Amino acid sequence: MTGIEISSDAPLWQWGPVILNRTILFTWLVMVVLTGLSWLVTRRLTTGTQIPRGQNVMEVLVTGLRDQIREVGDQEPQRYLPFVGTLFLFLAFSNLLSVVPGFSPPTGSLSTTAALATCAFVAVPMFGIARRGPLSYLKQYLQPSVFMLPFNIVGELSRTLALAVRLYGNMMSGTVIAAILLSFVPLLVPVLMQAFGLLTGMIQAYIFSVLTMVYIASATQVQQRQQEREQPSSAEPSVNTVQKSAFRAASKET
Amino acid sequence: MDTETIIAVASIVTAGLTISIGSIAPALGEGRALSQALTAIAQQPDEASTITRTLFVGLAMVESTAIYCFVVSMILLFANPYVN
Numbered sequence: 179m180t181g182i183e184i185s186s187d188a189p190l191w192q193w194g195p196v197i198l199n200r201t202i203l204f205t206w207l208v209m210v211v212l213t214g215l216s217w218l219v220t221r222r223l224t225t226g227t228q229i230p231r232g233q234n235v236m237e238v239l240v241t242g243l244r245d246q247i248r249e250v251g252d253q254e255p256q257r258y259l260p261f262v263g264t265l266f267l268f269l270a271f272s273n274l275l276s277v278v279p280g281f282s283p284p285t286g287s288l289s290t291t292a293a294l295a296t297c298a299f300v301a302v303p304m305f306g307i308a309r310r311g312p313l314s315y316l317k318q319y320l321q322p323s324v325f326m327l328p329f330n331i332v333g334e335l336s337r338t339l340a341l342a343v344r345l346y347g348n349m350m351s352g353t354v355i356a357a358i359l360l361s362f363v364p365l366l367v368p369v370l371m372q373a374f375g376l377l378t379g380m381i382q383a384y385i386f387s388v389l390t391m392v393y394i395a396s397a398t399q400v401q402q403r404q405q406e407r408e409q410p411s412s413a414e415p416s417v418n419t420v421q422k423s424a425f426r427a428a429s430k431e432t
Numbered sequence: 433m434d435t436e437t438i439i440a441v442a443s444i445v446t447a448g449l450t451i452s453i454g455s456i457a458p459a460l461g462e463g464r465a466l467s468q469a470l471t472a473i474a475q476q477p478d479e480a481s482t483i484t485r486t487l488f489v490g491l492a493m494v495e496s497t498a499i500y501c502f503v504v505s506m507i508l509l510f511a512n513p514y515v516n
Binding site: 249344347348350354384389392 | 482485489492495496499500502
């Protein structure tokens with residue numbers, strides 16, 4: 179309407195039924211950059227004491243992701259690292275690259291975020307079933323009583339929607355606010371908002387992956403908590419465990 | 433007034449109301465959560481990393497209600513389905 183567009187899905191180039199828009203273009207760009215960088219670095223890995231700079235960065239990233247997954251999920255991270263780590267790296271890269279002029283982050287389009295949220299929506303039951311078996315997993319939907327079944331199903335759907343819209347809204351709002359500010363304070367103020375957008379983008383990437391991990395953890399871990407409840411240990415549970423389980427219960431409601 | 437104008441007026445007024453009312457509750461909630469987290473960090477500085485992580489995720493969840501309102505008002509303003 180006024181040059182402010184809230185979606186980057188407008189076609190950029192069209193050839194018959196093939197439509198290329200900025201979202202697709204920049205998604206592939208981010209994927210190429212990530213894959214290329216990883217390929218370049220992992221081509222020559224060493225175990226010596228003198229490690230190349232790139233390998234150092236990669237190791238910091240991977241160990242950081244593993245630690246976070248271990249803390250949030252309270253489980254061995256190896257199983258979840260590929261999925262959650264990929265989500266985080268892709269989101270973090272596409273959000274950070276939004277400072278590059280001309281780059282519109284693919285996460286600013288509802289299509290991308292809905293696709294990623296669908297991945298999480300599919301992955302959570304898959305991890306749950308792989309870990310606990312189909313019957314035990316499906317029984318979780320009848321957990322407090324049979325009457326909670328519809329609420330559990332609606333909760334599952336609505337948190338997927340919330341994942342998608344949260345990320346989209348945050349990234350889109352950054353772009354829109356920058357565009358609105360440009361029209362009346364074009365000097366310096368948009369730069370501040372861009373810097374703030376970097377922080378928001380990073381936090382949103384972190385939150386998206388942590389929430390996915392929390393959902394996976396709650397799908398894979400309920401049985402363990404039941405066992406704890408059935409045989410109450412004499413020792414008091416540590417503060418950390420209590421906090422985590424309370425947090426997990428709270429996050430399930432959303 | 434023709435229908436177009438009425439729709440435009442209603443959309444603009446509703447967009448303003450949506451974002452203003454919709455940001456009150458999340459703002460109050462986020463302030464409460466932040467103050468509680470600061471108290472918790474002051475009492476238990478060792479648990480600061482856990483508290484901060486939980487706070488961020490919780491804040492994002494609280495904030496998502498405000499983001500929904502923002503998205504709805506943006507749709508009303510810039511991508512209104514009733515204006516052709």
